[in-house]
Amino acid sequence: MTTRPKKLMVIGLDCAAPELVFERWRDRLPNLNRLMNQGIYGPLESSMPPITVPAWACMMSGKDPGHLGVYGFRNRKDRSYDNLGMATSLAFKEDMVWDHLGRRGKKSVVLSFPPSYPVKPIVGWSTACFLTPNSQSAYTHPPELKVELEKATGPYIPDVMNFRTDDKDNLLEQIHAMAKNHFDQAEYMAKEKDWDFFMMVEMGVDRIHHGLWKYCSPTHPRFVPGNPYENSIRDFYIYSDQRIGKLLELAGPETAVLVVSDHGARDMIGGICINEWLIQEGYLKLNGPVEGLQNPSKVGIDWDNTKVWAEGGYYSRIFLNVRGREPKGIVAPEDYDNLRTELTEKLTALGDESGNPIGTVIYRPEEIYKKINGIAPDLLALFGDLSWRAVGTVGHGSVHTRENDTGPDDANHARDGLYIYSSPQGEVPASPHRAALYDIAPSILKLYGIEAPENGAGKTLDFF
Amino acid sequence: MKPNIVLITIDTLRADHLGCYGYQRATSPNIDCLAKNGTVFKNAIAQAPWTIPSLASLLTSKFPPELGMIEKYSTFDGQHKLISSYLQENGYETAGFVSCVLDFLTPKRGFAEGFDHYIGLEMIRADAINQHAFDWLDQRSGDRPHFMWVHYCDVHSDYEAPSPFEKSFTEEQIDKHLGKTRTLKGVLKGQTVLSARELEQVITLYDQEIHYTDHHIGQLITKLKESGQFDDTLIIIGADHGEEFLEHGGVLHQTSLYDELLRAPLIFHYPKRFPKNKRVQTQVQNMDIVPTLMEFCGLPLPEDFRGKSLLASILEEPNEEENYSFAHLDISSFNLGCEEWKESILRTVYMARSNAEKLIYEPLKESFEYYDLIADPKELNDLFTHDALENRAIKEALLNWYTQMERRPDDSQKMDLEQETLDRLEALGYIDG
Numbered sequence: 001m002t003t004r005p006k007k008l009m010v011i012g013l014d015c016a017a018p019e020l021v022f023e024r025w026r027d028r029l030p031n032l033n034r035l036m037n038q039g040i041y042g043p044l045e046s047s048m049p050p051i052t053v054p055a056w057a058c059m060m061s062g063k064d065p066g067h068l069g070v071y072g073f074r075n076r077k078d079r080s081y082d083n084l085g086m087a088t089s090l091a092f093k094e095d096m097v098w099d100h101l102g103r104r105g106k107k108s109v110v111l112s113f114p115p116s117y118p119v120k121p122i123v124g125w126s127t128a129c130f131l132t133p134n135s136q137s138a139y140t141h142p143p144e145l146k147v148e149l150e151k152a153t154g155p156y157i158p159d160v161m162n163f164r165t166d167d168k169d170n171l172l173e174q175i176h177a178m179a180k181n182h183f184d185q186a187e188y189m190a191k192e193k194d195w196d197f198f199m200m201v202e203m204g205v206d207r208i209h210h211g212l213w214k215y216c217s218p219t220h221p222r223f224v225p226g227n228p229y230e231n232s233i234r235d236f237y238i239y240s241d242q243r244i245g246k247l248l249e250l251a252g253p254e255t256a257v258l259v260v261s262d263h264g265a266r267d268m269i270g271g272i273c274i275n276e277w278l279i280q281e282g283y284l285k286l287n288g289p290v291e292g293l294q295n296p297s298k299v300g301i302d303w304d305n306t307k308v309w310a311e312g313g314y315y316s317r318i319f320l321n322v323r324g325r326e327p328k329g330i331v332a333p334e335d336y337d338n339l340r341t342e343l344t345e346k347l348t349a350l351g352d353e354s355g356n357p358i359g360t361v362i363y364r365p366e367e368i369y370k371k372i373n374g375i376a377p378d379l380l381a382l383f384g385d386l387s388w389r390a391v392g393t394v395g396h397g398s399v400h401t402r403e404n405d406t407g408p409d410d411a412n413h414a415r416d417g418l419y420i421y422s423s424p425q426g427e428v429p430a431s432p433h434r435a436a437l438y439d440i441a442p443s444i445l446k447l448y449g450i451e452a453p454e455n456g457a458g459k460t461l462d463f464f
Numbered sequence: 465m466k467p468n469i470v471l472i473t474i475d476t477l478r479a480d481h482l483g484c485y486g487y488q489r490a491t492s493p494n495i496d497c498l499a500k501n502g503t504v505f506k507n508a509i510a511q512a513p514w515t516i517p518s519l520a521s522l523l524t525s526k527f528p529p530e531l532g533m534i535e536k537y538s539t540f541d542g543q544h545k546l547i548s549s550y551l552q553e554n555g556y557e558t559a560g561f562v563s564c565v566l567d568f569l570t571p572k573r574g575f576a577e578g579f580d581h582y583i584g585l586e587m588i589r590a591d592a593i594n595q596h597a598f599d600w601l602d603q604r605s606g607d608r609p610h611f612m613w614v615h616y617c618d619v620h621s622d623y624e625a626p627s628p629f630e631k632s633f634t635e636e637q638i639d640k641h642l643g644k645t646r647t648l649k650g651v652l653k654g655q656t657v658l659s660a661r662e663l664e665q666v667i668t669l670y671d672q673e674i675h676y677t678d679h680h681i682g683q684l685i686t687k688l689k690e691s692g693q694f695d696d697t698l699i700i701i702g703a704d705h706g707e708e709f710l711e712h713g714g715v716l717h718q719t720s721l722y723d724e725l726l727r728a729p730l731i732f733h734y735p736k737r738f739p740k741n742k743r744v745q746t747q748v749q750n751m752d753i754v755p756t757l758m759e760f761c762g763l764p765l766p767e768d769f770r771g772k773s774l775l776a777s778i779l780e781e782p783n784e785e786e787n788y789s790f791a792h793l794d795i796s797s798f799n800l801g802c803e804e805w806k807e808s809i810l811r812t813v814y815m816a817r818s819n820a821e822k823l824i825y826e827p828l829k830e831s832f833e834y835y836d837l838i839a840d841p842k843e844l845n846d847l848f849t850h851d852a853l854e855n856r857a858i859k860e861a862l863l864n865w866y867t868q869m870e871r872r873p874d875d876s877q878k879m880d881l882e883q884e885t886l887d888r889l890e891a892l893g894y895i896d897g
Contacts, residue, residue, distance in 0.1 A: 051894065073894045086886065090828070121653075131885055164891035210893060313895050389893065 010199040015206035016261035018418035031245035039422030050263035062441030062456035066369025106196035130159035179204035183243035213411035264414035271391035303328035312392025317377035358384035478706030494682035507747035508730030509789035540574025548578030563617035590680035623669035643669035703728035816862035
């Protein structure tokens with residue numbers, strides 16, 4: 001008979017990068033290091049796309065984005081051209097780990113899990129994620145928790161409210177204040193509530209990566225050795241490690257611990273202006289001249305002469321304007337697959353400004369998802385395997401840009417996040433062990449003696 | 465001199481628990497007496513199933529969304545006149561005596577606008593409300609007609625009528641917890657299950673609060689008689705909304721737009737000029753009360769009133785032509801602290817109702833419910849299919865109304881919030897352009 005740990009504490013660090021924690025700064029992170037020495041750890045392959053929404057929801061439901069019908073922060077609600085809906089908590093209908101636990105009477109504390117705004121009821125206690133508009137919003141379940149938490153830890157800081165700033169000192173201050181607020185909340189909840197399952201997600205790592213990566217990553221093209229922010233990310237990892245140490249004390253030796261991230265980070269070299277490229281190649285036609293940098297829909301798209309358009313972001317979602325499917329579709333259904341092949345070939349061949357290959361990867365949704373709900377992109381494009389972002393605006397005058405059009409941002413997401421699992425009953429495995437984000441939910445449920453949900457995209461990890 | 469007007473509203477009083485609406489228990493001898501000597505609207509529909517939006521609408525003849533009065537923290541924005549203001553400007557001395565949940569109807573929410581004298585207190589009993597009203601009636605000099613709004617909140621949970629009314633309809637000692645809001649919220653959350661017997665007991669406790677309130681309405685009428693004003697006073701009895709007793713799985717109110725929550729009593733009593741013992745079957749809306757009072761006082765109806773005067777229906781033949789009533793409910797996490805309840809009730813819903821049909825629409829899910837009120841007055845059999853609604857006038861009426869209401873002033877704020885969040889996501893690089 002194996003005894004199982006009674007409780008699990010999950011500490012989520014959005015965007016925490018395996019190479020930084022496992023190698024580069026391991027010696028400076030005593031608490032994470034101890035967990036690694038005691039337990040098992042390794043890279044955690046993210047969802048496709050490897051983006052906060054839907055990645056965390058995939059992790060805690062065990063379902064892939066196709067099943068969830070959520071392919072990013074904004075999704076097409078129908079086949080019309082302009083109906084994009086924001087994926088808030090309401091977009092997710094699948095049970096999360098705590099829903100399964102709640103049905104069995106287990107109480108959960110879930111803090112800042114993305115997306116959890118508007119806040120939904122759970123068995124236990126929760127705070128809503130960074131989508132919470134401001135500290136005045138209703139962001140707790142139960143509602144009276146808000147007053148209790150604020151008495152103990154001050155007003156809620158859901159996110160860095162002014163990210164688009166060149167004032168890096170101010171940005172760092174905001175990120176640290178936010179993380180302090182979240183760890184304070186976590187400590188309070190871990191101590192005061194009688195929980196069976198605990199999970200927090202801290203966005204600070206993601207925000208500091210996006211804001212300060214080029215100052216800290218020696219491989220970034222714009223890295224300047226000796227710059228004043230060179231250690232800013234490292235110091236934030238150290239701060240997070242200290243706070244994690246306090247949480248581990250509160251969790252006690254009988255609690256299993258899982259530290260996890262939804263994706264990693266990597267240098268962002270530049271951007272591929274996907275809609276510029278579509279225009280150049282004759283797939284996309286606009287109604288009028290472009291003034292400055294504009295979204296194609298703001299300029300107006302000539303749908304009668306447009307075969308393909310795309311949305312930008314960390315990756316690109318490419319849509320075909322298919323006859324009988326889109327309102328003014330012109331691509332014949334029988335040409336649909338050929339056109340996707342043609343686009344895939346051309347885009348994978350597209351190199352940098354000098355024509356050097358960048359390693360772009362293109363997926364078809366049906367290849368990567370078990371099921372497709374909602375409206376999936378017809379192609380998902382990861383330029384330079386995410387070392388180049390996808391720029392949706394037009395007016396750049398070229399396909400390549402080295403300036404990010406939405407503000408300072410020098411990191412993109414990497415496909416591998418990380419996990420570190422340490423159980424009081426666990427055996428120490430020999431070497432790092434690769435796992436997938438989709439494996440987390442069934443493995444957690446196994447800890448509590450609950451069977452994996454049907455149609456999951458992952459497997460149960462045997463060391464849980 | 466113009467007649468006085470006394471508008472009596474009872475919080476959470478569903479019409480079908482009154483004798484004059486066919487209830488088997490003698491909950492309401494005093495109201496029934498007014499009904500016998502007045503005009504009873506058998507199908508009066510409230511514009512929302514909870515206090516703030518419903519009374520805001522009743523007092524202004526506008527829909528709750530266009531007033532921006534749909535949330536727990538809603539406050540009148542000063543752009544909409546209450547009936548009290550119209551009457552005050554036209555020579556009436558106005559007074560409000562109001563008991564309410566929390567601070568819902570207090571002056572800081574704007575409900576005291578247009579009242580020369582206003583008492584708005586949290587959950588005070590009917591006898592205390594009456595005492596305030598009686599004191600005011602005693603001290604006022606009688607050279608102007610008066611408009612008095614009295615709102616009793618006793619029927620609202622907790623149901624625990626004071627002695628001797630705790631024994632009005634039962635000899636047994638019912639467990640007090642059954643009448644507590646906390647217990648009933650437990651039912652909504654799925655933590656408590658009521659047995660059939662317990663449900664009956666809950667209803668008994670509720671009915672006893674009606675009986676208690678009716679008694680004090682009797683006291684108010686006696687006061688009007690003693691002071692010689694009764695014959696020259698138009699008395700209106702109404703309610704802001706009803707209450708659920710598991711007809712559709714819910715209890716309390718605020719969770720749905722079924723008739724048990726929307727059918728309110730509506731009685732006009734003025735034997736001097738109005739017919740006695742008249743019953744009007746065709747549906748009307750609570751929003752029609754204010755236009756009726758305006759016409760009664762000979763005042764012109766402002767163009768932006770949404771309701772219609774019922775004066776012709778009272779004095780002449782009821783207007784039987786097809787009409788729609790509308791109701792709205794917003795239970796979001798912005799609202800009401802209902803998050804603690806089950807998720808399925810977090811929603812914004814819109815309703816249109818004719819004499820024969822009801823259509824409920826939930827835009828977020830793009831879902832409809834459709835009921836035949838003649839064959840299925842309890843609304844148990846949802847007939848919705850897209851085919852069933854094909855070319856139905858009620859669908860057009862509902863969607864037209866929804867489109868108007870959707871652009872409510874308070875949306876701009878929500879849009880700002882959404883835009884703020886989108887801007888933040890864009891700055892973070894999640895979205896682009």
